[in-house]
Amino acid sequence: MAAYDLHATDENLVCTACGTQFPITDRARLPSCRICDDPRQFTPPTGQAFVTMADVRRDYRNIWHPATGGDERLTSIASEPKLAIGQRAILVRTPSGNILWDCLTLLDEETLTRIRELGGLQAIVISHPHYYSSHTEWAEAFGCPVYLRSEDREWTVQQSPRQVFWEGNDVQTVLGKDSNALAIRLGGHFPGSQVLLFDDHLLIADTLVTTPAGLGSWATDALGQPRERPPGMNSFAFMWSIPNMIPLSGDEVFAMWAILKHHNFTSTHGAFVGVDVVDPKIKQRVLESMQIQTQYAGWTGQDAWKTV
Template identity: 35%
Template sequence: MPAWVCVRCGVQYPDTAAPPASCPICEDEREAVPAEGQRWTHTAELGSDHRTEIRTEEPGLTGIGVTPAFGIGQRALLVRTAAGNVLWDCVPLLDEQARRAIDELGGLSAICLSHPHFYAAHLEFAAAFDAPVFLPRADEQWIPRNSSRIELFDDEIEPVPGLTVARIGGHFDGACVLHWPEGAQGRGALLTGDTIMVVEDRGWVSFMWSFPNLIPLDAETVTGIARRIGRFRFDRVYGGWWGHVVLDDGAAAVHRSAARYVERLRGVRP
């Protein structure tokens, strides 16, 4: 029986004889069911006309995407450290090219995910590389497939020594970021998915409850996000899509973006 994949969001659901009646993640107000209705594919079908794309983002960091773009179109990030490799976020397809590339880079010690929209085929990756999946307890209700590989945490965890995954909330209650101190040539990098969204003007970021439905967050939540990442040293911010990167001055970009966001909410104009 195939593992069903939602065509809209790319999240993989359990193996059943027939596809699920609906995708709870897309029915939530932070996503959307397409106008033509819920559609499903499965892993074999997806692999017949899509493939993974592997790119080096910087030394120690490899991007894994799917081409042609599928679902939300995100790419995952493989962080390599002396203590082990961590896959940050996930994509809907694990093909032979991705398996070989990850094997050649040293496999996976852990998988961590920013929020449910990027869960994708995380359990397929976990099984292939015998890796645990760390998820925040605050988002437990959104887990689409149960597995003994999933380990829940509350506010913070080190998937391998030297890397920190911190729950900062906002987009989802359990929305997380990953801090990589050795990234950006030792200046530090923050991997955010779209918990903190790198926008078109690459010197800025933004924050939303729903991106497709354009529902903003409140001022208190945005201020809290900026405060929670204040203890991390980082110069670079990696968002959830190819090219969505703040290359330098990343910490300042997050804080000035949060301040601008709150000012606009309060009616302050430039």
């Protein structure tokens, strides 16, 4: 097999709105991005546009943000200035090797070198198609599999023998049981939307959308006196489209809980740098958020929560 060549993809086109890399170099063959033409996504007011991977490598760099949520085994990586959606990837250092949770468009020499110094990647797990970015290139560079759910296969614009489209059960062990890492399909945002559970950390991307109230603090009042979090505050929203503000139905939200309730966690780590919530009661806050959303949506199955 030929050695990986970072610059072999320099002329590949990249959508400026979502960051998806296409295996196409001729702009005449790519009038639009199928990811952004889906009702979950959008193109900006300036319209559809593409740049090359060489442009991305010239104009952006990946910045490392250590200790995501206070655990040194989790490191956030994000491109600056903001590139497309602006999501982060999280490097998860497990006992069985490194996992990259979600993916970035930019892969450059600096990023390659730094990750290789930390032991490379043994697996990549991506939450949903909006973050597929240039995952086939990352997988090739590090010689590792990339785990995607089979329900979302239609959204891949590149094919690679390193793609693993897992299906069937809603839980997949990543790198063996000693890694303490589980990919969990919850669905919702996309049929195959997944989260990654590592020890007590739940990496959620925007399968669960962390809200301002979820990040807010009510530990003290303006006078410095202790207080309790007010009732009725949500911490998460559950959306079919995040940018277009289309919520999931009550049935879909309840189906997500039917899977997630079997797993315990004490922190959540959302799609962007700084969107981390550490709270021993965070699982209860997920449940309460689901109940709040379905209540205000007028879900006719609201009584089902009484059986939880």
